[in-house]
Amino acid sequence: MSEGSKRLDLSHGFMKCIIKNQVDRDNYDRDVKARLAKENHRTRRHDSRPKKPDAQTYIPPIRLRKEKEEMFTLKFEDKDNQVYSSVVYKNDKAEAISRRIGEERGLSEEYMEALSQRISEEMEKRLSCSDDG
Structure with missing residues (x-):
């Protein structure tokens, strides 16, 4: 590095490796977030579990009029x-x-x-x- 310039030399091989790793990490993070969002959207729409439990629940007498x-x-x-x-x-x-x-x-x-x-x-x-x- 020259004494007049106090900046990092980005053309150095070590810096190129760091920049490449940052770009790769950002791309990977975007892919993971997109995949998770897609899976969450899919599981919410096609949930095979019943929404309410199968256990019998209390029914007030007023609703038993049909019986x-x-x-x-x-x-x-x-x-x-x-x-x-x-x-x-x-x-x-x-x-x-x-x-x-x-x-x-x-x-x-x-x-x-x-x-x-x-x-x-x-x-x-x-x-x-x-x-x-």
Whole structure:
């Protein structure tokens, strides 16, 4: 090296080797990152494992309504001749059913009481038939 120049001599063989190693390392690092990104993308899209465990989970009683025993379907017609239907389950209460229907259709208290009476009669009839047979 000359005394006037205090810079590294990049034409020296040792420096050329260092520069080549840095370039190779950068290229290798880029390839590895690209391969990992490709594998991560592929495994996320085609994951063969189930997303949820196979173990049974707790189901709240409100969601078990489908498993309740259906007694009959209550069909009724309003004053505009429109027919409505409502499923009555074995453990349902006639008062609750008539109250729900009455509030939906705007029935008076007398009509809701009469509907409750009719629903309870139908439920008793079906319960007595199922107990006998």
